[in-house]
Amino acid sequence: MITNFKVDENLLxxxxxxxxxxxxxxxxxxxxxxxxxxxxxxxxxxLFGTIDYEENYDYKQQRQIR
Incomplete structure (x- = not known):
């Protein structure tokens, strides 16, 4: 694609x-x-902080399953 636009020469x-x-x-x-x-x-x-986990969620148990 050919595009013409102005760019600040100092920035470039x-x-x-x-x-x-x-x-x-x-x-x-x-x-x-x-x-x-x-x-x-x-x-x-x-997205951080928007996911609600159950109160009894056990992340250590989930890691052992893998």
């Missing part, structure tokens, strides 16, 4: 200096992958 230069990618296209692709991965992680973090 800094990103190129920090990574092993040789082209701006590769840097942008890597940045998008990292962004998506981070957003997915944040969604998972929102």
């Amino acid at each position: 230069k800094e990103a190129l200096a920090l990574c092993d990618h040789s082209t701006a296209d590769l840097v942008i692709e890597a940045a998008l992958r990292e962004y998506i991965q981070r957003r997915k992680q944040l969604k998972l973090l929102e």
Whole structure:
């Protein structure tokens, strides 16, 4: 896919200096992958504390079953 958009040159230069990618296209692709991965992680973090366990839940017993 060919896409034209403006990117802050200073940001792009800094990103190129920090990574092993040789082209701006590769840097942008890597940045998008990292962004998506981070957003997915944040969604998972929102789930913590939302699962209710029974009062007599015995996690040690569940570990022995495996």
